[in-house]
Amino acid sequence: MSPDIPEHAPEPDLLNHLLVCVGSKSDRQAFAALFKHFAPRIKSYLMRSGSSESQAEEFAQEAMVNVWKKAAGFDPAEAAASTWIFAIARNLRIDHFRRLGNRMEQIASDPHEDALAGAEDPEPTPEEQLFGAQCERAVRSAMAALPPEQQLVLRLSFYEEHPHARIAAELGLPLGTVKSRVRLALNQLRRRLDGMQP
Amino acid sequence: MRIRHHPDDALMLAYAAGSLGAGHRLLLDVHLEGCAACRQRMAQLNALGGVMLDELPPAELSPHALERVLARIDAGPGSLADAPRTSTVVGEKPWLPVAWPAAMSGCEVGPWRWMGPGMYWNRVVVPDAPQAKVFMLRIGAGRMLPQHTHSQSELTQVLWGAFDDGRSEFRAGDFDETDGSVRHQPTVQPNGDCICLASVEGTLRFDGWLARLMGASIGM
Ligand SMILES: [Zn+2]
Ligand SMILES: [Zn+2]
Numbered sequence: 172m173s174p175d176i177p178e179h180a181p182e183p184d185l186l187n188h189l190l191v192c193v194g195s196k197s198d199r200q201a202f203a204a205l206f207k208h209f210a211p212r213i214k215s216y217l218m219r220s221g222s223s224e225s226q227a228e229e230f231a232q233e234a235m236v237n238v239w240k241k242a243a244g245f246d247p248a249e250a251a252a253s254t255w256i257f258a259i260a261r262n263l264r265i266d267h268f269r270r271l272g273n274r275m276e277q278i279a280s281d282p283h284e285d286a287l288a289g290a291e292d293p294e295p296t297p298e299e300q301l302f303g304a305q306c307e308r309a310v311r312s313a314m315a316a317l318p319p320e321q322q323l324v325l326r327l328s329f330y331e332e333h334p335h336a337r338i339a340a341e342l343g344l345p346l347g348t349v350k351s352r353v354r355l356a357l358n359q360l361r362r363r364l365d366g367m368q369p
Numbered sequence: 370m371r372i373r374h375h376p377d378d379a380l381m382l383a384y385a386a387g388s389l390g391a392g393h394r395l396l397l398d399v400h401l402e403g404c405a406a407c408r409q410r411m412a413q414l415n416a417l418g419g420v421m422l423d424e425l426p427p428a429e430l431s432p433h434a435l436e437r438v439l440a441r442i443d444a445g446p447g448s449l450a451d452a453p454r455t456s457t458v459v460g461e462k463p464w465l466p467v468a469w470p471a472a473m474s475g476c477e478v479g480p481w482r483w484m485g486p487g488m489y490w491n492r493v494v495v496p497d498a499p500q501a502k503v504f505m506l507r508i509g510a511g512r513m514l515p516q517h518t519h520s521q522s523e524l525t526q527v528l529w530g531a532f533d534d535g536r537s538e539f540r541a542g543d544f545d546e547t548d549g550s551v552r553h554q555p556t557v558q559p560n561g562d563c564i565c566l567a568s569v570e571g572t573l574r575f576d577g578w579l580a581r582l583m584g585a586s587i588g589m
Contacts (some may be wrong), residue, residue: 181425199439206435211427218428228431235438250412253419261387263416268498269391302412312414329386329421350379357378364413 181208183311186252187304194242202239205252210235211262219330220264230267234260251307301367313363321356328353372404374543376524381407385414390569396524398472399566401543418497461492465564466529467541471482471543476504487512490587502569504587508532508557516554517581521571523547529561533579552576 181189186208192201200354210231217227225245245255302308320342327338338353339346376384376397383389384397401408403585427474431437462469462478477494484490487509494502505528507512524546533542534553547553557563573589 175539198385202439203435207423210434210438211423211430212425214430215425215428216422219425227428228434231430232434232438232441236441239442251416253423254412254416255416255419258415258424260422261385265387268394286414301409306412307416307419310413311420313418314417318532325382325417328420329418331388334383334386338542342499353382354377357382359419361378361413 172340183251183253183304183307187247190238190242190245190252193239196243205238205256206235209238209253209256213256216257216260222264230260234263237263246303248303250302251304254307257292272311273296280325287301291356301364309367310360313360313367316363317356317359321359323361324349324352324356352359372542372544374405374408374537374539375407375410376400376544377546380524380546381410381414385411385418390501390568390570391495392501392503393404393522393524393570394470395476395493395495395501396526396544396566396568399470399526399528400542401439402472403542404544408458436537465478466562469506470528470566474502481507484583484586488514492588502588503567504569505566507562507564507566508555510557510561511559512557515551515577517550517573517575517580517584519548519569519571519573521548522569523573524568526566528564528566529559530561532563532565535559 181204186205188199189198189205192198193205213234214227214231217230218224222230226333234256238256241259243250250258314325323342324338327341328334331337335346335349335353338344338349342349342352344352380389380393380397384394389397401411414539415515426587443479460477462473463480473493479491479493481489481491489507491505492567493503495503506514525539525544527541527545529541531538532555533539534555535552536553545553569589573584575584575589
């Protein structure tokens with residue numbers, strides 16, 4: 172049975188479920204629903220990161236092909252669908268710049284691979300850690316509770332190769348101030364997240 | 370192993386955003402491998418990327434985008450982005466008193482080369498990024514590196530032993546970031562060798578001609 176495709180923005184849990192359906196039974200209807208939500212946003216992300224419209228379109232399509240191919244490796248206990256798909260789009264961008272001979276060359280590992288890497292350091296204990304949907308929920312609500320200008324600084328940090336210059340231009344701040352603004356915003360975010368640890 | 374020095378928030382965010390150079394990225398990969406606390410922080414920053422993506426206003430796609438993607442899926446493999454991640458071990462690596470970090474498995478690591486009394490270095494070639502300035506240092510007990518500052522940014526991950534540069538002591542598992550605001554002279558603790566992995570963007574600026582010569586010998 173395929174899940175229904177809602178008209179409004181799907182809930183994160185539904186997106187996770189759709190991605191599991193794609194991975195476990197190559198469900199095309201679920202894929203179409205994921206596509207409808209994420210492909211236009213991936214294109215938007217890439218255009219904000221400096222890609223031309225046609226390049227962003229091509230990347231967004233390629234990212235969704237990768238989503239289909241790698242979906243079997245998706246585990247919602249490790250990362251939420253949005254986190255996982257973001258990593259695919261980001262890695263595609265890194266990979267592209269590598270092929271261009273730019274400085275951003277190495278293909279990054281997926282976030283859930285980071286989470287699984289050998290745990291030599293005993294802290295924090297697994298019970299203290301937030302991964303997967305739980306982590307996404309906590310980050311989403313911590314982000315929503317930040318003052319708008321801090322949310323903006325964090326958002327802009329994701330957009331391009333020289334995010335600090337972009338933020339400086341967009342907010343009319345001296346470049347030197349931007350780094351401390353980003354730190355401040357991350358501090359606030361972390362404070363809120365720490366308050367949410369189980 | 371108690372890790373006391375971690376990468377700072379701005380660096381972690383740049384990693385999550387994909388805006389770090391290949392050498393700096395490798396240094397963070399090695400740190401994350403040994404540090405559960407930073408893996409948790411990174412999971413949060415990746416989730417932040419997901420939330421950012423999720424909340425972006427959608428761009429308009431070309432009318433047949435989905436059909437095209439489905440056609441590519443039906444056409445089977447062949448995408449460039451599908452190349453398997455660096456699982457192959459490139460050549461022999463020199464001996465280390467600890468296991469080689471898995472994040473370095475695709476790197477080419479040259480033999481230890483002499484750079485001064487009790488001091489050895491080697492070059493680390495990052496896959497697909499031969500221009501990334503990554504190297505390792507093996508410095509004998511009690512030895513001092515030449516005093517220097519940095520034109521841009523230097524990242525250091527301690528793999529073995531410990532050093533102190535006057536700012537703090539850095540032990541195995543610890544991470545350090547320095548830039549032009551730091552002039553330091555890392556000194557290895559007297560109880561044993563210290564082995565570090567380092568990534569430099571820009572150049573190191575050594576004080577004195579002998580140190581500059583030493584810097585030149587390692588391509589800095
Ligand atoms: Zn750490
Ligand atoms: Zn230095």
